[in-house]
Amino acid sequence: MNVKVRFAPSPTGSLHLGAVRTAIFNYLFAKKNNGKILVRIEDTDKERSSNESLIEILESLRWLGLDWDEGPIKQSNRLEIYKAAADKLIDEDLAYRCYMTQEEVNLLKDKAKAENKVYKYPNTWREKKENPNGRDFVIRFKTPYQTKINFNDTLRGNITIDSSTLDDFIIIKSDGFPTYNFASALDDAEMGITNIIRGEDHLSNTPKQVLIFNSIKKKLPNFTHVSMILGKDKTKLSKRHGAESINSFKEKGYLPISIINYLARLGWAYGDQEIFTLNEMISNFSLDNLSKSPAVFDSEKLSWVNNIQIKNYPNSELKERLKLEFIDGVDEELAINAVKEKNKDLNELQKSLNFCLLTNESYENELINELDNQAVSELKKFIIVWEEKKPKEIEEIKEVFTNYLNENEIKMKSLALPLRILLTGTKSSPGIFEILKILGHEIVIERIKKFIKNNEK
């Protein structure tokens, strides 16, 4: 059987971590099994859906590199299909029109609340034959009485629900739009989805969808309900838990692979391995070793993963991704390597590179102005030796440097610190030998001379 999965986001906000993780699992599963991925936009809530959200979600998916084969298909463009399907169910006496008004429903809900019960539609219109003309109606599914609803979940095994715990749920709203449970099940059936991989929060919707599948005589897909991601307080991840849209992670300097790696590893494991390439994840992925219990999101571990992934990321791609423009003559490879070792995210990495980037030639700051006369005279002496010896390779630089220190009985720190500040404008930077090599002879001399000149005025 050819595998086909779907991402089915609803465009009511930005793409969140939970949604991304299920997208990742779908992606890995599809790629592993040479399957197809469909993107379906579940925009059946007229009020809350927006085009901005849709655009942002698709952009986030693309940014992550989670590409798809089919779609995006918008459910709002398929209204006639759902309508026709619902009418057919009415003809077959599997669904019916309900003319109960919103006010009547609210009354029942209030009453239930007052009695400390949960509202359940009392099937008022289930057997009524009248058709009040011109009144708004919804279409409800005729949930069979006293039936066991069965389905299989990859992770949780056989699940049986008694139909008495369900009510006659709405499949078409009064505005003519289908509800989630109806549209989703219908589409999954019609679009030939073989595996539904989604969050555990949908587990209790599944019986309703199974009823829909059965009523249109379609074979059930394989269900996999993945555990939820929880916040630090162990409740469902939400706005309270801080920035959680993918966009915000992008802005905070995370690599797509870091997010994919971390999120995949949250609820899935392959032995003791922590760091994966995309291909490693694909080839080792399997649905049946997903964790069944919810997982708490840990931003510190994400940050660690990001750090490692940055280190593993090819320099050329890093240069391209960050649009790095180096000053002429700079040893780019060494610069990137030196800075990769130290940084936790892309933003910091770029900042550490400022001293050798074209875009930031004004690297000077107040630190440089704070250098004292001692430093000035020290550098004056040093530059003479430096100009004369012209060391190029790291080893030569090191030799010239240490020889100079020994001959003049100067401590490493008293020369290295001012030099570092002068050359990079910051107190924290790669090693001083690396700095000298990265900038190269010409730039080093230029910067020292400029500094001396400025301080002689």
Next chain:
RNA sequence: GUCCCCAUCGUCUAGUCUGGCCUAGGACGCCGGGUUUUCAUCCCGGUAACAGGGGUUCGAAUCCCCUUGGGGACGCCA
């Protein structure tokens, strides 16, 4: 409240299906030490868990039951 799902270090997890190799392994974090010209990195060491109670068995983290705890769902939201 009703229904469903789940349960190993603070967190993510390996081990559970197919009981013995588990005096429970790895990782993040934290603590301590080392390397170092700065900030980091890096290296070494340490910390810490089978929710509780009953079974089954020669033997249980692993199988069964109960309790407890956690999560989710109960919308003309998805």
